[in-house]
Amino acid sequence: MKMGGHQKLNWILKNRDLPKALNYLFSFEINNNEIEEFQKAFVLLIKEAKKKLDKFPPFFKKNLKNVLSIPELRKQSPSQPFKLGKIIYLPIKENDCFYVLGDIHGDINTLRTFLEKIHFVRNRNENIKIIFLGDYIDRGLHGLNILLVILFLKKHFHKQVFLLQGNHEVWKDEKEKLTSTATGDNLFLEFWQNHFHYETLKEIKNFFDALPAMLILSNGIILVHGGIPRPREENNELNYNYLKSLNNLNDNSTLLEMLWSRPEEKEDVIITYGSHDFTFAKKQYEAFINRIKGKLMIRAHDPFLPGYQAFFNGKLLSIFSTGGEGNQTAYSPYTNINPVYLQILPEDINIYPIF
Numbered sequence: 001m002k003m004g005g006h007q008k009l010n011w012i013l014k015n016r017d018l019p020k021a022l023n024y025l026f027s028f029e030i031n032n033n034e035i036e037e038f039q040k041a042f043v044l045l046i047k048e049a050k051k052k053l054d055k056f057p058p059f060f061k062k063n064l065k066n067v068l069s070i071p072e073l074r075k076q077s078p079s080q081p082f083k084l085g086k087i088i089y090l091p092i093k094e095n096d097c098f099y100v101l102g103d104i105h106g107d108i109n110t111l112r113t114f115l116e117k118i119h120f121v122r123n124r125n126e127n128i129k130i131i132f133l134g135d136y137i138d139r140g141l142h143g144l145n146i147l148l149v150i151l152f153l154k155k156h157f158h159k160q161v162f163l164l165q166g167n168h169e170v171w172k173d174e175k176e177k178l179t180s181t182a183t184g185d186n187l188f189l190e191f192w193q194n195h196f197h198y199e200t201l202k203e204i205k206n207f208f209d210a211l212p213a214m215l216i217l218s219n220g221i222i223l224v225h226g227g228i229p230r231p232r233e234e235n236n237e238l239n240y241n242y243l244k245s246l247n248n249l250n251d252n253s254t255l256l257e258m259l260w261s262r263p264e265e266k267e268d269v270i271i272t273y274g275s276h277d278f279t280f281a282k283k284q285y286e287a288f289i290n291r292i293k294g295k296l297m298i299r300a301h302d303p304f305l306p307g308y309q310a311f312f313n314g315k316l317l318s319i320f321s322t323g324g325e326g327n328q329t330a331y332s333p334y335t336n337i338n339p340v341y342l343q344i345l346p347e348d349i350n351i352y353p354i355f
Helices: 006-016 018-026 032-055 070-076 108-117 144-154 187-192 198-210 245-248 252-260 282-292
Strands: 081-085 085-091 095-103 128-132 161-163 171-173 178-180 214-217 222-224 232-233 237-239 295-299 306-312 316-319 342-346 348-353
Touching: 006 018, 006 032, 018 108, 018 144, 032 144, 032 198, 081 108, 081 245, 095 108, 108 144, 144 161, 144 187, 171 198, 178 187, 178 198, 245 252, 316 342
Parallel strands: 085 214, 095 128, 128 161, 222 295, 295 316
Antiparallel strands: 081 085, 095 342, 171 178, 214 222, 232 237, 306 316, 342 348
16 A cells, blocks of 8 residues: 555654664655645654653753853763753763764765764664754755654654754744745755645744754863854953853854854954854954863864864864765765764764765
């Protein structure tokens, strides 16, 4: 019996063979006459994944208004993960292994290859965790498949899979019409607005809005999509004295700056204004990191031919996880990039090619 889009997705999601179900999601296709029914199962999956996203880690119940540094944060919860607004704190335990992926942009080949290389779904090792740095959609043509896969992973491995928000996951709702903040570069939304109901797209937006923007590991490593927030002027100089606690980073404008900002290998730059997108240099980076007593920042957002780039004497690391020569599911301008992923161990960091 032939199944429609709704039935196919339901069958996949109820399949207890998780590796097999995941493989189906990577190759999942729907016809125009199946879209109406497909949306019903799709919305249920979004809601299930969001419940897991909201549930773990739990919000911290203590008042942290005076906690500014990562060492102070670690003292508050030495062994338990928690959420502080859109910031997640995770302790690193002795046997933990964190994998980190940068931008994916609708590229099913890189994500599938990565998951197969680390045997994530098949092994189900609770010490293995994955941190995604955002930008799941747009540019590449398989954004829906990527979204289905990350929702599936969050549903089944919610304590091991951490999804950060990228600048492409920031949508605005203007009079029941959704728009992307990545103006002129929003392939996913432009396409599916012609096929999905507003209510379906709104559920996607709700999920995106719930994604954390920053993840802090107990060893001082900070993970974000873009970079640092802007310094602010005080006594005729730019600094980060306005940060009185880590909770100040939950200011909406500050969060957006961390999704859009990018480093430049210079001692100093002129800080620009007018949009959330700005460039920072070593001076600004060190001022911010020293303010919160961080060790290293890992970010994504920008493509580099080797797939990674170190800045500021190795104190900031940028990675990119889509591309690859001959990769037909990657955005074509990225096929000259060698996509990579990171492995973070308690005492070490390694970079590996996806292909």
